[in-house]
Amino acid sequence: MASIDYIERIPNNVNLAENRRLLRALEDWQPKFLEWWRDMGPDGYQAKEVYLRTAVSVDARGWAQFGYVKMPEYRWGIFLAEPEPGRQVNFGDHLGQPAWQEVPGEYRGTLRRLIVTQGDTEPASVEQQRHLGRTCPSLYDLRNLFQVNVEEGRHLWAMVYLLDAHFGRDGREESEALLQRRSGDRDKPRILGAFNEKTPDWLSFYMFCYFTDRDGKYQLASLAESGFDPLSRTCRFMLTEEAHHMFVGETGVGRIVQRACELMRQHRTDDVRKHGGIDLRTIQKYINFHSSVSLDLFGSEVSTNAANFYTMGLKGRFEETKKKDDHRLKDETYPVAELDGERIATHLEPALVSLNERLRDDYIADCQRGLNRWNEIIKSHGIDFTLTLPHRGFHRAIGAFAEVKVSPDGRVISEAEWDAKHRGWLPTEEDAAFVGSLMQPVIERGKMAGWIAPPARGINGQAADFEYVRLG
Numbered sequence: 001m002a003s004i005d006y007i008e009r010i011p012n013n014v015n016l017a018e019n020r021r022l023l024r025a026l027e028d029w030q031p032k033f034l035e036w037w038r039d040m041g042p043d044g045y046q047a048k049e050v051y052l053r054t055a056v057s058v059d060a061r062g063w064a065q066f067g068y069v070k071m072p073e074y075r076w077g078i079f080l081a082e083p084e085p086g087r088q089v090n091f092g093d094h095l096g097q098p099a100w101q102e103v104p105g106e107y108r109g110t111l112r113r114l115i116v117t118q119g120d121t122e123p124a125s126v127e128q129q130r131h132l133g134r135t136c137p138s139l140y141d142l143r144n145l146f147q148v149n150v151e152e153g154r155h156l157w158a159m160v161y162l163l164d165a166h167f168g169r170d171g172r173e174e175s176e177a178l179l180q181r182r183s184g185d186r187d188k189p190r191i192l193g194a195f196n197e198k199t200p201d202w203l204s205f206y207m208f209c210y211f212t213d214r215d216g217k218y219q220l221a222s223l224a225e226s227g228f229d230p231l232s233r234t235c236r237f238m239l240t241e242e243a244h245h246m247f248v249g250e251t252g253v254g255r256i257v258q259r260a261c262e263l264m265r266q267h268r269t270d271d272v273r274k275h276g277g278i279d280l281r282t283i284q285k286y287i288n289f290h291s292s293v294s295l296d297l298f299g300s301e302v303s304t305n306a307a308n309f310y311t312m313g314l315k316g317r318f319e320e321t322k323k324k325d326d327h328r329l330k331d332e333t334y335p336v337a338e339l340d341g342e343r344i345a346t347h348l349e350p351a352l353v354s355l356n357e358r359l360r361d362d363y364i365a366d367c368q369r370g371l372n373r374w375n376e377i378i379k380s381h382g383i384d385f386t387l388t389l390p391h392r393g394f395h396r397a398i399g400a401f402a403e404v405k406v407s408p409d410g411r412v413i414s415e416a417e418w419d420a421k422h423r424g425w426l427p428t429e430e431d432a433a434f435v436g437s438l439m440q441p442v443i444e445r446g447k448m449a450g451w452i453a454p455p456a457r458g459i460n461g462q463a464a465d466f467e468y469v470r471l472g
């Protein structure tokens, strides 16, 4: 019977074998997912064996099993973190009530929208990254790209599970629509802005993993606080995988910075381009771009949507349960940076409508920590250069700053000044063409492209020259 096959194919801790309705929905969806994966997943290498981590259970031994797998045969599973006995709704109007195991009827539409928005980002990122395998700097990096891709695929499964298990026919329709939208498509784009941008080269990929996956961390952590318990448990497990994606981003950029510094020292010049490196000024421009499009993902500074998500008990704050306040926030305020005529000033706003900005603050502080580590690399080479995060108002398309032009150091500037200077702040076509020119594939075991330093250590204790992807 085909269904027995599916139960085996889909590692899960949601008792799939007993849930015939869910099983039928997934049997219907899985071939469409595979078709999407073939069309829109990694271009090339689909028939090759890749040294991948697969989650087969949520306990310490099962969540990270390593072995060679062909990507289309990856076992995309469905996992929820272990239930917390007696868990309650921890914030908003329903504070103290038992956490919901089923969708609360009055919040059905809102909850579905949140899950669909989250789910939409996962296949989008796979689509954005689909050509990168062709230009990998090493087998180690190629394997990391594919690990990120299959896990984003699993995160899509996680959201489809919620839609199919808890939202009936609407949920099944949304699950299909998640496979139909396309990153960057004019007619059926992905929902959120950053997921319609291109990821044309590996510098962009590492920046995306650093900045955009980190938005994932903060959004998932807020959804992990949800009073809708299946969403909370799903997101808690997803966060364990998200950590690896940010590691790929931080170490990837760090290795490019390292290589730039080595070349600067070796050739006594700031202009490492002619020596095959990516100069620090170009790296700064990519930071400016990826930081700003990722800041947009937090939504408007003042948002009634955010207030409603919270009051309904659907989406909390980062580390909500650790915070020592009333978890209702009706009488609280929060400082929000806003436009005040020609300048940017901080005003106290009601805390409930400021929740997007509060999460953005948590995110910015976290982003800065990685920049500090990259700056340590620069300093350790005796080089006087500091990478910085652009001001939160810089190059924004969502929220209060979308209407004006702001410099990276936070001044509201004229269109004329923007026109004169933005090429020094954001990657230009020439910058992209230069970075693109370095993207020549390196697929010999243990070899590394000249624009990036080797990693400090291999994956799962393996050597640097390990055969991370079997090309034979």
Ligand code: BYC
Residues within 6 Å of the ligand: 114, 115, 117, 118, 121, 122, 125, 152, 191, 192, 193, 194, 212, 213, 214, 215, 216, 217, 219, 220, 296, 297, 298, 299, 300, 301, 302, 303, 304, 305, 306, 315, 356, 398
């Ligand atoms: N682009 O009150 P507003 C990840 C829309 S990443 C386009 O400002 P709200 C991952 C908004 O939808 C994490 N549209 O914002 C990373 C709303 O439209 P409707 C993804 C945008 O609603 C790497 C309107 O503007 N997860 O996991 O408070 C690889 C006014 O909304 C944008 C989530 O985002 C934008 N940037 O907050 C793979 C969590 N921003 O409803 C994966 C779920 C806003 O009026 N989503 N809009 O038609 C949410 O919590 C919220 O939807 C948002 C927006 C935080 C995104």
